[in-house]
Amino acid sequence: MTTTLDQRATTASPITPGADRALKNRVSIPETISHTFTMAYRGLLKIKRTPEQLFDVTLQPIIFTLMFTYIFGGAIAGDVQSYLPIIIPGILVQTVITTSIVTGTQLREDMDKGVFDRFRSLPIARIAPLSGALLADTVRYLIATTLTITMGFIMGLRPDGGPAGVVGGAVLVIACSWAISWIFAFFGVIARTASSVQGISMLVLFPLTFLSNAFVPADTMPDWLQWFVNINPVSHLVTAVRELFDAGTFGGDAWLSLLGAAVIVAVFAPLTVRAYMRKA
């Protein structure tokens, strides 16, 4: 291109040569946070464009809450009214955690698209496409949480913990589900297809949510099962939410749940980012 120099003089915005640019090889924490929020905004736009992907978080809380309360209510607690304080925290935890599986499957589908090639070629924090997607998904948890608690109210739940207890319980569930979603995000990154993510995740989650105190008190179970139920992190989370709903107290189980959530993020966030970068 012998004419390059002449034309460059007349172009409105000439390209700054590579050598003249101020460049750095690291992404700062504020930039990482800003990239994460931008990616979360992308996630919200996607939800806005395809509202049908919210079916699960809107219908599941309504159907499951109605179903489980009326099936088990009489048998376990004598009547539906006295079962509500047991089942609503249980079903809340179960529903919202199940919702977090979708994070993994959607991440897998998303990563197969060309746009992730562009994300990888941009000078942004490597974690941002993942953390942003996970952050946007808290909207899904919020919807599921709100609907489950609303169903509880409609059926007659009047928690003694007051509004603060209910909000506290809701926030705790959302925070823990966000942490757990890193596990499914990891599956999402390493798996080959979205349906295999769904399969693995259900296999892990089904025993965890049902072999807990979410639906029934543990004391009628055989000893070996009680042992598992008592160490199951889901049980601790359910107990913590019940305490918050019933008495508004943020007890040992709540702290334990938060600690567990922190450990999950500390382990799975780096693992996920590493797996993501290796694929990149």
Add this chain to the structure above:
Amino acid sequence: MTTFTSHDTAATRGWAVEAEGLVKTFGSNRAVDGVDLRVATGTVYGVLGPNGAGKTTTISMLATLLRPDGGNARIFGHDVQRESQVVRQLIGVTGQYASVDETLSASENLYLFSRLHGLSGSASRRKSDELLEEFGLTDAAKRPLKNFSGGMRRRLDLAASLIAQPPLIFLDEPTTGLDPRTRIQMWETIRRLVSSGSTVLLTTQYLDEADQLADRIAVIDRGRVVAEGTANELKASVGESTLELRLASPGDADDVRVAIQRVLGVAATVSPEAGRITAPMNKPDLVIELLVTLRDEGIHLAEMSVQKPTLDEVFLTLTGHGVDTDDAESEASAELEGSRA
């Protein structure tokens, strides 16, 4: 490997891309097998090769999307592995498959990418409006991408690569699958980019595209650079064109071959069953003499045509084998899986 004259521009402007012995293997398939590339700043460099030759894999390594298994590469002197984040600030990548978000609109895509490049909210909106205008997408800005044509997608994709005004732009098969009119528009856009000072590295399967756009061309086959030079140098090595003769009586084939050897001074290829003879045509002037000779010898032609060199012939000449389509396709899909899975 055929190497032509050394570059003259690099000494004054420096190298935009320097790659030495790049290797990438997917399982047992050596997709890129020791590629050396040097692209001078401010030029258009074409990487020419069939599907599965390793073009996309090479670009992916240079653009920090894939980690090389061997060799090293520098972009404006910055190592792609050690200083990957610096390299990403210097490049724009437009993939073979539009790397934009299908669920979002064109303006939302550009807004998001601008934000990720560190522009403020209002600057991002201004930038995306500017780019939409420049690429003729303003009318379609709010429409979902699902309804975009192939050409519109590519334009949006290219627009997204230009947000940060990168000094080096990778274009992976920018016109594959576009109709001729859109293809020429894309060429215009690429020329405009270069005139604003960008360096462009593009891959293509089409010789004429490399010919139209690239200052220098590397021909790549089975993961190796088999030739490098300007378009003219490459074409000269294959012969400008091919002369194709169809004989009225196939029995004359041997006499014609001898005549071609004597008059044009080149070896002809005979395919006896169809009475068809092809020969490289380096000097068109001499063809008249050949025709006169044939008439004098009483040999009648059923048909005569001149064929421009095709990628196939460049390949045949440079590698000794043609473009093996089936093989190439399976390799291409393997490469794709490797780079995306």
